[in-house]
Amino acid sequence: MASGPMTASANTKEALEQVTILFSGDSGDGMQLTGSQLTTTSAALGNDVSTLPDYPSEIRAPAGSVAGVSGFQLHFSAQEIHTPGDNPDVLVAMNPAALKTNLPRLLPNGILIIDQDAFSERNLAKAGYEENPLDDPELGSRYQLHPVPVTTLTLNALNDLDLKRTVKTRCKNFFTLGLVYWLYERPLEQSLEWIDKKFSRVPLVAEANRLALQAGFNYGDTSDAFAVQWTVPGARNTPGTYRIINGNEASALGFVTAAQLADKPLVYSSYPITPATDVLNHLSRWKHMDVRTIQTEDEIAAMGAAIGAAYGGAFSVTGTSGPGICLKSEAIGLAIMLELPLVILNVQRGGPSTGLPTKTEQADLLQAMFGRHGESPLPVLAAASPGDCFETAIEAFRIAVRHSTPVFIMSEGYLANGSEPWRIPSLKDMQPITVRHLDDPNGFQPYSRDPATLARPWVIPGTTGMEHCIGGLEKHPPTGAVSYAPEDHEEMCRLRAEKVARVADFIPELEVNGPQHASLLVLTWGGTCGAALTAVQRAREQGLSVSHAHLRHLNPFPRNLGELLARYEKVLIPELNSGQLSLLIRAKYLLDTISLPKLRGQPFTVVEIETRINELLQ
């Protein structure tokens, strides 16, 4: 563990197992930054961490309004954790709107830190408060209320600096961070270094933020308001070097890694769309890895470019969110018909239509499975956690290349923007991705098949003597010549389906966390994994007969899935949609699954799943 408290304090110290803290303020208050600073510092201390940023889709919604509230929830723990926490133990509210939005979520007797300077009549009115809630004695009796004049104290601390008042006021998030650092015995060094780096060109601003951070810390130390300082000791993780990663960066790193493992350039074509845009932003900065990014004129062009790049022999990805997939559907059908290896990333958000751009959902599973005309199957994978986006990206390419097919990766806003510690992988432990471009014209047929995988050869332009034309029209197997013959269409449909089905021969069988036979199995996919795993573990601690299984492969399913499900009396499927995986399982295995749907733009809490488990096993 790194350094302990900065100063010798006379306060009482108490150890805690875990803390969930929610920073909440105006979207201009720097709450995302404050949260991510505490995340890095806590992770470096050895805590396991998991985060949930929650922000409005407006860049600057009217200041002080409920619509403009931006939040960052962080769960840090002495034990391994899998979710950003259900309800916060600590709420930091930088204005009345933040208090109004998030107070209902604060646990009873939770710590409530408030910037009382922000509770002006004007701000109270904007938040819809008729009276100042700080005047209500109820608030102080229900929670450990700490009204702190954050703005005033920040300005006082920066009194000697020759900066505009507005610039000084902006440092109040670092004051708050300093206070929280004191409260949970976090060292300041990491944030001080970050400030120096971030504001190296404006030393005065760096100084202001440093002073604010220190002032917040000192306030905790010297004021009588906080009687207790809490410690959360480090978790014991697998040895290695770690960093914090969110899902979008993990996806981007995974794509680059896959291309490097195959010694191929990576072409990423994309149209900006929340919450997938950061993948494009990251990759456009990694040209030194032979990454070529194309910001196309629309979603269709991004898919078309992905097909063109794959045809040329590059490792090719297009990334988007659900509305983008709608537009790409026809071209995805072409990729299926051409049987070219490429990857389509869907960072899901709330829908339909523009829906909830910045909120999470898992409602595009059936779209990935069936959202094209004709019989057009393709493999579908889903990432389970932010860090898992890395592995999923690499596996998607392995499947795409081995089976000559486009592959869907399902991510979610929750995974894309949420972060967790990530053990930096060792390159020498990774299997290369073997790519073979057929270059022997003897007996070449564009739609001949590998006997095991049914993949067709990946022949690229520039190969002498193998010139040929492929297209979206139906074909004669194996020549690929255009054919509308009834038997050819039936055979080609069968081959395309069989090829995708055979992916199951190359993926691991599904494993269960918990007893192999039990009263209940909780089956999940995507980002629901963590909450379900935690809920199941808690339920088992209470003596309930329940197991958890998590599907990374949604098409095809692992070979043992049907047999596995049959071993449990009941199967519960929590998902952020109205029961899409449940529908697939029912259809395929004629099994009466129990669906636990949620459509609130937020991930499952552990309690929501635990409650349902308890109900089912009463």
Place this chain on the structure above:
Amino acid sequence: MSPEENTIKLTRKDFAASQDVRWCPGCGNNAILAQVQKTLPELGIPRENIVIISGIGCSSRFPYYMNTYGIHSIHGRAPTLAMGLKCARPELQVWVMTGDGDSLAIGGNHFTHALRRNVDINIVLFNNRIYGLTKGQYSPTSEIGAKTSSSPDGSIENPVNPIGVAIGSEASFIARTVDVFQKHMSEVLRRSAEHSGAALVEIAQNCIIFNDATWAHITDPDNRLEHVLYLEHGKPMRFGKQGEKGIRLNGLRPEVVKVEDVGEENLLIHDEQASEPTLAYLLSRMGPPEFPTPVGVFRAIKKPVYSQLLMEQVRSAQAAKTADLDALFRQGETWDVPGSPDGDNQ
């Protein structure tokens, strides 16, 4: 390309696929196919380095009939595949074969953006002013009043001018030719292939079944010289059987004049390299009944090429920074959990 490859003499036959051509007898596409098959061998590019990508429509069957690499893609999207391919393989020569519906209706967005980006591709637009494959509906280039199977009372839509769209899209090479002008077409295609950047060649093409004789005023051998203005860089604009007519600029308006009345020195001089597209735009608006129809190269300018710029950025990034995946993994702050042999922080 290696010197040996360069010396290989390819012929028209080398570029003809074994597939039976299934366009209607007398379709202008057959003449275009013949000229492309004749012109490509003259470029000295190995056959395997040429890729022909098409969308949907009669013209888009083109790649099946060429013994090169090809993709028959989906409606309107060929330029997007071409762009992706060029970013993966900048060394390939990529052609997009498209029609007026494919490129100006359903694919209008990609058409303009491919030209704007100046992706190094050749777009050949077969303009027959009709939807042939779906049996005769009006297209974006059909004239007002055109009676077609979907406009029995005459089209009420303003047609779009492909050359004008290309100018508005800042295209760096813009040309027009006619399906029956064999030598002219071959020359224009060659110029297009040699151009670095996005090239648009509009080919006035006859659909013998659904829109026969739509270009008759310029294809009729007896009157062709009266109605066609052959553009030649640096030359005065003259037309007519004896070259007796010319184009003069009167203020901002071009006008048809008799050369002997005004003198050749007062005629407009064609400048395909003009830095501003003003002249090209004036020319794009010319046509019957008042004016002859210009054919040839409207515009050919040097502009930075998208695929080259992209690769320059990649190469300079590679020169500045080693491709170190492990370093990429370790961006930002890292920490060690003891037991690891390879930690680097703290």
